[in-house]
Amino acid sequence: MSTYTPGESFAHRLDPRSKLAVQAGFAVAALAHTTVPGLAVLTGVCAAILLAARTHPARALADLRLLLPFLVLLPVVEGATLGPPWFSVADARAPALASYRTLLVVLVSVAYVRTTPVRESRAAVQRLVPGKPGRVLGTGVALVFRNLAVFRGDLRRAREASAARLGDERPLVDRMRLVATAGLARALGRTETLSLAMRARCLSWNPTLPPLALARVDVPVLALACTLFTWGLL
Template sequence: MLTFEPDETLAHRLDPRTKLAVQIGFAATALAHTTPRALLVLSALTAIALVAANVSLRRTLVAYRFALLILALAPLIAGVAFGPPWIDRSDAVASGLASYRVLLILLVSAAYVRSTPIRDSRAAIQRTIPGKPGQILGVGVGLVFRFLPVLRSDLRTIREAMAARLGTERGAVDRAGTVAVLGLTRAFNRADRLSLALQARCFAWNPTLPPLSFSRADYPVLAFAVVLALSTFY
């Protein structure tokens, strides 16, 4: 599971608002420009983002393995035609390029997750979006980043317990149903415990957040994010 890791990379030193702006600009550009040449440029930018955050490509691909499976199956399914010639190459290629764009966006988001503490992400969102909407969104982002690793660990524990009890010899549907039921049960139990913990700690909608400030390194990166956003109109 991708999580924040302390480091001294360029991405770690940037303000989280700068990194959010780059992510938004990159995603908008990736969705707006679909030509192979544009994807080649976006691939180079993705490589720079991974290097700037010192992200391991192998670990990231392993963490995204389930999403990668869906992205790989999408072109195959899109290319199937119900009649001669049975395979529609144009649809398969278009779907493949779309899957590749999504992969690039996921890799850039991995650089953000590794280089940004959860509290900084919440602070960036709440100071960018004023009022209650920003507070709700900031709390939601913080809870998702903290809750998903725990749920993932629960699912892994369930699968390991099933394997230890020869559960792998049962049918695939039966195994999936068992994992789903137990996973949902643990998720609801975790949610109840989280609610109780928030009440016990006097949960506040507007806590004291870490200070944020732009450094000299942020300004050229912010300018680049603006260029990315504007490129969607050309």
């Protein structure tokens, strides 16, 4: 799973609100244009976004390796038939386009996560959503971004510990049960520790957040977001 990576790319210099606007516009356009020509245009936009974030497509796909099997499996299942010809391309076409559309949207999200610090994401959310709802949503976004990679690391260590004890020789169902149980136990333990730490530090609903300011570099990005919104809505 992607995490923030410090850098000097064009995307790193952007205001997080303009990047969120591009994400939203891209998602709207992707939902509206599911044809091959539309997805071809969105592919070019996605490639430009990854280039601006200095994120190699192979690295981004590696971050999504847990999602890719599901995206590939959907058109395969839809196209499979119980008799000759055993696979229908016509039935698999729409799910394949939907899976590819989902992949493009997630790749754009990877570029955002890799170029935006958690504190800036929280600040952007709280400025876009005023009042207590924005503070609650911003806190939730910060906690998810900070702890998702930690929980994934716990699962990886549980799997490695099971393999060190010859757990890889057990049936698949037993391996899944052992890793899931260990991962859930660690997640619950970390949740209790996090709750205690938040109370000990007197968690503030209105912390001092980093200042955000739109600059000249955000102008073409906001123009791109408006173009994507307009294209999607029309």
